[in-house]
Amino acid sequence: VKTAVLKVFSAVFVVASLAVACLWWSPAPPAWTEEEIGVLRTLWLESLPELPPDPSNAVADNPAAAEFGKRLFFDMRLSANGAVSCATCHQAERGFTDGLQKAQGIGVASRHTPSISGTAYSPWQFWDGRRDSQWSQALVPLEEANEQGLSRRQVVAIVAGDEEYRTRYENLFGALPDLTTADAGPLNDAFANVGKAIAAFERTVMPTYSRFDEYVAAVVSGESDRQPALFNDDEVWGLRLFTGKANCTQCHNGPLLTNFEFHNTGVISFPGDIPDKARVTGVAEVLANEFNCRSPYSDDPSHDCAELDFVRTGPTLIGAFKTPSLRNLAAPFMHKGQLETLADVLRNYNDAPEAMIGHNEAKPLGLKARELRQLEAFLNTLPAPVAGLPANIQSK
Amino acid sequence: LLSPLSHAEGLVVSYTTPDGEPRINSMHSWILHVETESGVPVEGAKIEVDGGMPEHNHGLPTRPRVTQDLGGGDYKLDGVRFHMRGHWEIVVTVTTDSGVSKVTIPLEL
Numbered sequence: 001v002k003t004a005v006l007k008v009f010s011a012v013f014v015v016a017s018l019a020v021a022c023l024w025w026s027p028a029p030p031a032w033t034e035e036e037i038g039v040l041r042t043l044w045l046e047s048l049p050e051l052p053p054d055p056s057n058a059v060a061d062n063p064a065a066a067e068f069g070k071r072l073f074f075d076m077r078l079s080a081n082g083a084v085s086c087a088t089c090h091q092a093e094r095g096f097t098d099g100l101q102k103a104q105g106i107g108v109a110s111r112h113t114p115s116i117s118g119t120a121y122s123p124w125q126f127w128d129g130r131r132d133s134q135w136s137q138a139l140v141p142l143e144e145a146n147e148q149g150l151s152r153r154q155v156v157a158i159v160a161g162d163e164e165y166r167t168r169y170e171n172l173f174g175a176l177p178d179l180t181t182a183d184a185g186p187l188n189d190a191f192a193n194v195g196k197a198i199a200a201f202e203r204t205v206m207p208t209y210s211r212f213d214e215y216v217a218a219v220v221s222g223e224s225d226r227q228p229a230l231f232n233d234d235e236v237w238g239l240r241l242f243t244g245k246a247n248c249t250q251c252h253n254g255p256l257l258t259n260f261e262f263h264n265t266g267v268i269s270f271p272g273d274i275p276d277k278a279r280v281t282g283v284a285e286v287l288a289n290e291f292n293c294r295s296p297y298s299d300d301p302s303h304d305c306a307e308l309d310f311v312r313t314g315p316t317l318i319g320a321f322k323t324p325s326l327r328n329l330a331a332p333f334m335h336k337g338q339l340e341t342l343a344d345v346l347r348n349y350n351d352a353p354e355a356m357i358g359h360n361e362a363k364p365l366g367l368k369a370r371e372l373r374q375l376e377a378f379l380n381t382l383p384a385p386v387a388g389l390p391a392n393i394q395s396k
Numbered sequence: 397l398l399s400p401l402s403h404a405e406g407l408v409v410s411y412t413t414p415d416g417e418p419r420i421n422s423m424h425s426w427i428l429h430v431e432t433e434s435g436v437p438v439e440g441a442k443i444e445v446d447g448g449m450p451e452h453n454h455g456l457p458t459r460p461r462v463t464q465d466l467g468g469g470d471y472k473l474d475g476v477r478f479h480m481r482g483h484w485e486i487v488v489t490v491t492t493d494s495g496v497s498k499v500t501i502p503l504e505l
Contacts, residue, residue, distance in 0.1 A: 249481070250452070250480045250482070251479070253420060253421070259457075259479035259480065260479075261457045261479040263454075306423055306474070306475060309474075310458040310459050310460060310461065310474065310477075311458065312456065312457060312458055313459075361453065361454050
């Protein structure tokens with residue numbers, strides 16, 4: 001009887017082990033076809049086109065403006081309590097985000113801090129795209145009560161009151177307005193110029209080569225012996241899922257792994273918050289914004305504002321947020337940092353729950369646990385340091 | 397680049413993309429050409445364009461618009477952008493004195 005029981009146990013053990021092995025084990029991935037390599041190329045950092053000009057900002061590519069903007073970016077005097085700068089939330093050492101769910105300035109802001117890396121390529125800024133340039137974006141936190149909490153007059157006064165800043169400003173933009181008499185026009189000009197200097201710095205903040213890019217380089221050049229050292233089998237399978245049945249490249253496409261468009265993916269609302277209407281309000285705000293592309297504060301004499309001219313509005317944008325670049329992948333995730341881990345994010349896409357408001361564009365994926373693990377392994381090859389990291393910045 | 401033709405209710409709409417083949421995430425222009433089935437250009441029509449990805453149940457990321465009637469049945473369509481690969485459908489609504497026609501142009505990106 002004992003032997004029989006042992007045999008049964010052994011049989012059960014063997015079957016169970018095989019089942020576990022099937023769940024966790026994958027065969028070696030096949031070689032990439034030419035067509036697949038073509039797709040990988042589109043995601044490769046080498047495919048990033050030259051940075052398009054920003055005609056709305058005359059100093060966008062001026063190194064002196066970037067230098068001035070860098071100082072402003074890290075300057076905590078630019079806040080009502082003297083303790084918050086742009087860099088409080090956009091922390092260079094964290095890829096220009098902060099690791100928090102919602103941004104923490106003077107108070108708690110309404111959404112999660114997005115990275116600024118690569119945002120010079122985006123027609124829209126913020127999770128809801130409520131600004132259409134980096135410079136007009138940079139002005140918002142300065143005046144937001146929970147972020148830096150200043151008035152625009154106070155911002156300009158800080159620049160005017162610092163001899164070095166005043167010189168840097170006037171070399172770039174001409175004389176500062178007399179703050180005792182300046183009315184809205186000249187004051188707004190000077191305020192916009194502060195944003196333009198900050199944007200000139202932000203334009204230099206770019207993603208760098210990740211392990212994924214090294215791997216694509218090895219694939220593209222046909223160096224098959226180098227590939228296993230760069231990507232293990234799980235990472236390769238994860239990349240296959242990413243470009244295949246997991247549908248990730250529907251939105252996370254191009255070399256920045258984002259299409260910079262707005263999608264409702266049924267992410268659950270932040271605990272205690274009513275669901276965020278997102279793009280549907282963001283688009284109304286950008287169209288009305290006093291510093292948008294059509295405004296007199298834009299430096300583009302042609303006022304060619306194709307993004308605003310052809311922008312989509314309407315109810316399909318309810319609950320739709322801008323696709324974030326995956327090159328800045330860092331927890332927590334989503335527009336309010338609601339999802340703590342990548343596994344949570346992947347579960348959300350795998351389940352594709354009904355959206356709390358609007359309509360979830362995603363469909364359930366039916367991925368198995370092993371596939372989710374492989375996808376996660378691949379995603380972890382994407383983070384890389386950010387270029388444009390400032391050296392020797394002293395917080396004032 | 398010349399598209400396959402699309403028919404509906406006696407009209408034929410074709411398009412060319414003067415800036416080369418459409419690339420995703422890049423705003424570009426199309427030239428639409430509208431003619432009757434017997435090949436007569438449809439001039440002076442009111443043209444409206446919409447579309448999307450039926451599989452994903454979403455529209456175009458932008459709202460393209462005809463900005464110029466080039467004559468000879470040609471119309472300049474500006475503000476076209478696609479933000480995903482896959483199957484798209486562009487729906488062209490042509491309004492003339494004789495009525496309204498909808499023509500669907502399929503597109504694989």
